[in-house]
Amino acid sequence: MARKLKTYQTSLGFFDLAIAAPSMKAALEAWGADSNLFHQGAAKESVDPDIVAATMAKPGVVLRRPVGSAGSFGEHAELPTDLGDPGPTKATCKSKARTAKQPSSRPIDKAAERKAALAFEKGQKRRERERASEEAARQKDRERRQQAVDKAQAALNKAEQEHAKRAATIQTEVEALEKRSQAEQARWDKEKGRLEAALRRARG
Structure with missing residues (x-):
């Protein structure tokens, strides 16, 4: 059952x-x-009664009028034209206060109230559906971005592993070359020593 609406x-x-x-x-x-x-x-x-009638005609819609004016409320309102005025006098304030305190003489239309309440509830459900749809779209966008992040991270991880594998292979080859270089140096030192000794003997 639709909740009864009030004008605020x-x-x-x-x-x-x-x-x-x-x-x-x-x-x-x-x-x-x-x-x-x-x-x-x-x-x-x-x-x-005028404000109640205006709001009940458009339940759930924020109506406006220039601040301090006594004009009618509507969905769109012009900016107040008396912003430079010194402000209301005490007499004006008392007059407005008396006017605000007067009880409404207009009879309450129960059928209109129920219609307005149903319209508000319908509008609220529509807004909730719109919010849910927007949230679903945002969630889908977040999931899409996360998938892109996961894909990029997986590609980076794979590239790092491949790099580590190639670097390890190169390091092994470097160590093998270093070992061969040391062996060649030892062989040459020995060969050089032998040949130099033979040269000295030949020179007598």
Whole structure:
């Protein structure tokens, strides 16, 4: 059964944000908040009939309007035009506070609420499928890269073994040549000694 949606509102950067979500946690995730704005007093549940109607029409979608304005929420909003103003006066703040505290006179449409909740749940499942598909693609890419790494490592290991084998063969040949060289030097020393002795005898 779809969970009942509530409308939550906050301000981030240059915009007021609103969303219809089943919980504060879901709202924070949709806003991309890295801290609990509700505990900090920076976010709240909204009962404004216009805001509730706008969010329920697009459940799970973050709606925006320029920060501090009283305009309607939408998926896209222009930047506020009064950023250089000194800010709201006390009278304006009191007026807004009184307006915010007024209870909604619009009757609650249970059928619309259920429809919005079902739409949110459907959208959430779609987003979960998209995330799962993206994660599967990333996992496949990681496996492909790992296979390439394993193949390259195996080729390097094989080349190192072949090099070690050839180096060992060359070293054996070097040692054999060194041994032959020493034997030849010993033979020559002996032969040279014999011939020099014969030369001395011949010279008398």
